[in-house]
Amino acid sequence: MGYVNFSIACNRFSVRKMPQFSKYQVIEKIAECDLISSFVLAPTDGLEVPSFVAGQHLTVRIPEGLSRSYTISSSPSDRSKYRLTIKHEKGRDAEMPAGKVSTFMHDRVSVGSVLDIAGPYGAFHLDPTSDRPVVLLSGGVGITPMISMLHVLADTTRQVSFVHACDNGTLHAFHDEVGRLATTRPGISCYFIYRNPTAADLEDQRHHSSGLVTANQLRAFSAQDSDFYLCGPSGFMQMVHDGLTDAGVSHDRIRYESFGPATVLSPRSQAVQSKVTEALVVFEGSGLEVEWDDFSGSLLDFAEMNGVYAESACRSGSCNTCECSLLEGQVDYLIEPAAPLPAGRCLPCVAKPASVKVRLDI
Ligand SMILES: Cc1cc2nc3c(=O)[nH]c(=O)nc-3n(C[C@H](O)[C@H](O)[C@H](O)COP(=O)(O)OP(=O)(O)OC[C@H]3O[C@@H](n4cnc5c(N)ncnc54)[C@H](O)[C@@H]3O)c2cc1C
Known part of the structure; x- marks a missing residue:
């Protein structure tokens, strides 16, 4: 997968051991739209924020x-502060409570x-070696890496298409900021797709098309x-990925980030196959032995499914954050860790068993 190779090339941004938290003060809280607010954070020591790359x-x-x-x-050019933009996961009922x-x-x-803050981390960011046109495609709160990337791209000569899909104008963060950046120079276009536009959206022409993203648009x-x-x-993401590859885009030209559990997008959703489909997993620290199979997800998902708690982020x-000791056996990675791990260590959030027995110290 092109994304994995790219992440290896960018390890210098993320090589580290365990998270080091520092104190940041909230200096501004901005309601971007219904459910989504931004929190502007400045280090309490008055120094610059550590540098980061957009994404x-x-x-x-x-x-x-x-x-x-x-x-x-x-x-990334503003080293005085970070802005985080967070969707309130309100939940529905007792079955699906609000996000903590x-x-x-x-x-x-x-x-x-x-707040205690660690980072920046992550290998999802613009390829610094490319001068090809860029298409930024986001859905919902997935707009957060794209708006940061757009700030960077606005200062280049690359052709940029900013495509954002959301429910309607009441849930559309950064509508005006994207519009403003798109007018800073020729060659930046934006395209907003609302699934269920409101009467006000239609009247104010806040979006370019209604319904879902279509194969023709892709x-x-x-x-x-x-x-x-x-x-x-x-x-x-899966729909857009499949639409792009159907339209002839090579899989390794598509880079992505998931805000949920680790998933790998590949043509027609063929996830990475582990060498083994069943394994005995021993959670040594919790004194639990359980049978894992290919439907159990990552070792972190599997731990949680069995009531084993491991800190994760x-x-x-x-x-x-979830790094632990691999006391016995081998693992495969669904997504290659951003930084290489020392022998005998493992990241359960993206690992699956690759031997019939795996023993972890959680
Ligand atoms: C690399 C990365 C970047 C991210 N960037 C952003 C970002 O910029 N903005 C942003 O808003 N988010 C982002 N996220 C997502 C974010 O990290 C959190 O996952 C999100 O805010 C939910 O956390 P929570 O603690 O509120 O919800 P949790 O308590 O973890 O719950 C998650 C969801 O599960 C539901 N849930 C909780 N308990 C149950 C249950 N028992 N049964 C069924 N459902 C349940 C909740 O309703 C909620 O929708 C990012 C994630 C990653 C991995």
Whole structure:
């Protein structure tokens, strides 16, 4: 997968061991649209923020000890602050309760709050060696890496198409910021697709088309020899990925980031096959032995499914929060870890067993 090779080339941005948290103060909280707010963070020591490349994320740890990853939505050229943009996962009912960290951020964090932050991390960012046209395709809150990338691209001469899909104007973050950046120079176009536009959206012409992203639209964006960046809900990403490859785009021209559990997009969703389809997994620290099979997902998903708790954040092999000892056996990676791991260590969030017995120290 092109994305994996690319991440190896960019390891200098993410080589590290365990997360080192620093204190940041919230200096601004901005409601971007319904459910989505930005939090502007400045280091409490008054120094510059560590440098990052557009597309990378931070780990936020809340006082309860829970950590989650959030992509930096600001421009890397502003070293005075980071902006994180977070969707409130409100939940539906007892079966699907509200998300813990996003609820904390929306309900309990305000200007003046101090947060524990680690990072930046991640290998999802613009290929610095390419001068091809770029198509940035996002769905919902997946717009966060794309807006940061757009800030960078606005200062280049590359041709840029910014394509964003969301439900309607009430859930559309950065509508005006994207519009403003698109007018900074010729060669940047934006295209907004609303699934269920409101009467106000139709009247104000806030979007370019209604309904879902179509094969025809993807064919139009694929017409040139472009680099594609995708981020959004898993269904959106798989549909867009399949549409692009059907239109003749090579799989290794498509780079993507998932905000959910580690998934690998490949033509027609053929996920990476492990060498073994069944294995005995021993969670040594919890004194539990359980049978894993190919439907059990990553070792982190499998641990959680069996009531074994392991601290985690990015769930995509880039922050190392879940790093543990591989005491016995071998693993394959669904997504190659952003930084190489020492012998005997493992990232369960992106690992599957590759031997019939695997023993971890969690
Ligand atoms: C690299 C990366 C970058 C990211 N960047 C962003 C970003 O820029 N902006 C952003 O908003 N998010 C981003 N995310 C997602 C973010 O990290 C969190 O996953 C998200 O905010 C949800 O966390 P939570 O603690 O609120 O929800 P959790 O408590 O983890 O719950 C997750 C979801 O599961 C549901 N749920 C909870 N418990 C149950 C249950 N028992 N049964 C069924 N469903 C349940 C909740 O309703 C919620 O929708 C990113 C993720 C990654 C991996």
